[in-house]
Amino acid sequence: MFMQMGFGAVLIVLAMLLLSAFRILREYERGVVFQLGRFWQVKGPGLILLIPVIQQMVRVDLRTVVLDVPPQDVITRDNVSVKVNAVLYFRVLDPQKAIIQVEDFLVATSQLAQTTLRAVLGKHELDELLAEREQLNLDIRQVLDAQTDAWGIKVANVEIKHVDLNESMVRAIARQAEAERERRAKVIHAEGELQASEKLMQAAQMLSKEPGAMQLRYMQTLGMIAGDKSSTIVFPLPVDLLKGLVDRQK
Numbered sequence: 001m002f003m004q005m006g007f008g009a010v011l012i013v014l015a016m017l018l019l020s021a022f023r024i025l026r027e028y029e030r031g032v033v034f035q036l037g038r039f040w041q042v043k044g045p046g047l048i049l050l051i052p053v054i055q056q057m058v059r060v061d062l063r064t065v066v067l068d069v070p071p072q073d074v075i076t077r078d079n080v081s082v083k084v085n086a087v088l089y090f091r092v093l094d095p096q097k098a099i100i101q102v103e104d105f106l107v108a109t110s111q112l113a114q115t116t117l118r119a120v121l122g123k124h125e126l127d128e129l130l131a132e133r134e135q136l137n138l139d140i141r142q143v144l145d146a147q148t149d150a151w152g153i154k155v156a157n158v159e160i161k162h163v164d165l166n167e168s169m170v171r172a173i174a175r176q177a178e179a180e181r182e183r184r185a186k187v188i189h190a191e192g193e194l195q196a197s198e199k200l201m202q203a204a205q206m207l208s209k210e211p212g213a214m215q216l217r218y219m220q221t222l223g224m225i226a227g228d229k230s231s232t233i234v235f236p237l238p239v240d241l242l243k244g245l246v247d248r249q250k
Helices: 002-020 095-100 105-121 126-131 133-151 167-209 211-226 239-249
Strands: 022-025 029-035 038-043 046-049 055-061 065-075 081-092 153-164
Touching: 022 029, 029 095, 038 095, 055 095, 065 105, 081 105, 081 126, 081 133, 095 133, 105 133, 105 153, 126 133, 133 153
Parallel strands: none
Antiparallel strands: 022 046, 029 038, 029 055, 065 081, 081 153
16 A cells, blocks of 8 residues: 555656656747756757756746836036936847846846936937937947947946926026027028118118119109108108209200
């Protein structure tokens, strides 16, 4: 009786060991297999057979990971304190390096992204941080990709999400924008006055060359004045208009 129970227990243990030897990896998964503690090979996807106790496997997901970088306190080059957060897209290219070269590649990549975000943005002024995000995203991605390459990780993209400013800085930026708009308005007005003066000068030169044109312009002006409802109109009489009459009387 006891022998039968012992034999049944052995069969159960063997069945459990046999079942534990089979692993199924999905298309986007790979298994880093260790044999007696030493790296053996990367397997998958599909059905994997492991030697119980002798071999162990660590699963690695090869899909793109979306990592949210928490808000970081950044002091820009012009000594403005802002809070910046970003989102990081990366994936594992070499499962062996991702498991062997770093303890936890997700935590390591997150910490590295935070420090890199502060370091890169701290080299730029606030205006660059607000206006040149695409270039800053590219700079951060290049720095991260160069450092995570040793872990078998490829950083695909980095996007700065929000740049939070305190209220005093927001008001200062608003005043600066208003001053810039006033400056542009004054410049446009001055350019208009310059163009108008140039056109008037050209018109005066043309009228001075053609006395008849001057007389015609003078008559048009009189017609405009006559249309007014004023009862009395006093205007100078150009000598050029009387010259023809004087010549005829002679």
